[in-house]
Amino acid sequence: MFPTKLFPALLAAISLAGSAAAQILPPVPPATPATPPYTPPPPPPAPPVPPARPEPRPADDKPLPSLIERDAAGKLKRYDNGLDEAALAKLELTADERARIETARAARRKDIDQHVIDKLEGVLAARKTGETIDQIRDLGELIKVKDTILAIAPEKSLDRLVREGAITPVVKSRVEQMARAYNNALTTERQAESGADILKIARFAAGDAFRDGTREVFASLDAMLLDAARRMEQLGDSLKFTGSSAIAFTELKGKLMPLDPANADGLKRRVELTSAFFFDRLDLAAQRQMLEKVQDQRASAPKP
Numbered sequence: 001m002f003p004t005k006l007f008p009a010l011l012a013a014i015s016l017a018g019s020a021a022a023q024i025l026p027p028v029p030p031a032t033p034a035t036p037p038y039t040p041p042p043p044p045p046a047p048p049v050p051p052a053r054p055e056p057r058p059a060d061d062k063p064l065p066s067l068i069e070r071d072a073a074g075k076l077k078r079y080d081n082g083l084d085e086a087a088l089a090k091l092e093l094t095a096d097e098r099a100r101i102e103t104a105r106a107a108r109r110k111d112i113d114q115h116v117i118d119k120l121e122g123v124l125a126a127r128k129t130g131e132t133i134d135q136i137r138d139l140g141e142l143i144k145v146k147d148t149i150l151a152i153a154p155e156k157s158l159d160r161l162v163r164e165g166a167i168t169p170v171v172k173s174r175v176e177q178m179a180r181a182y183n184n185a186l187t188t189e190r191q192a193e194s195g196a197d198i199l200k201i202a203r204f205a206a207g208d209a210f211r212d213g214t215r216e217v218f219a220s221l222d223a224m225l226l227d228a229a230r231r232m233e234q235l236g237d238s239l240k241f242t243g244s245s246a247i248a249f250t251e252l253k254g255k256l257m258p259l260d261p262a263n264a265d266g267l268k269r270r271v272e273l274t275s276a277f278f279f280d281r282l283d284l285a286a287q288r289q290m291l292e293k294v295q296d297q298r299a300s301a302p303k304p
Helices: 004-024 083-090 095-118 120-135 139-152 157-163 169-194 198-230 232-239 243-256 264-281 284-300
Strands: none
Touching: 083 157, 083 169, 095 120, 095 157, 095 198, 095 284, 120 139, 120 198, 120 284, 139 198, 157 169, 169 198, 198 232, 198 264, 198 284, 232 243, 232 264, 232 284, 243 264
């Protein structure tokens, strides 16, 4: 048996051992809290949509002149030189503005002359299209007229005038507004004439677009042929035609000899004969050579 008298000493030893253990083992630390999931900040608000840019308006805000004029039968007046030119003529512009416009137009006409020479094959193809456009009966063929125009179209007149500082964007905007009002009236007139005939409406639209798109290039070609007709004998001699072209030119010279270019009737007949020679008797290379010679003679002519 364990001696009873030793119990107190044993209890004291156990007590001391417990205290020592308590001093050696540190307390259990509290549990680390869980890290919350990452939430990105909200994106910044979208910038406000800018207001629509207003159409330029003139400072004086005067009402626009109108291109809508009608004849005794109520039909819209047609403008042979195009709507842009007609609109500019009606606007109130200063003498200085009109001088700048004319200077820019003169430079553009020279550029169109060269454009016609460069695009001559397309110009001649368009000329043939124009001769038959009123007889086209196929809607698909009428739609293709647009491609014919785009192939030879020069830079738009208003764009050139703005680019060279001859007119302001405000003036351009006014011209375009006048042209739109006229074209809306023309569409109404065309619809009244055509009724529900879709092909007829398309033929009208194609014809109008063709005339507007080719007016300047055809006018340029006609002007060069007019200059050629005035002195075709000398011009042709300098070109030194060969083969069938030379034979045709010899025939032409005989017909031109009695026709005085200083006489209106004589000049008219010279233009007819020269144009027939150009279109019917020359190949593309000789046609281009002839127009280039006209340009050379213009450049070397004394300035008035």
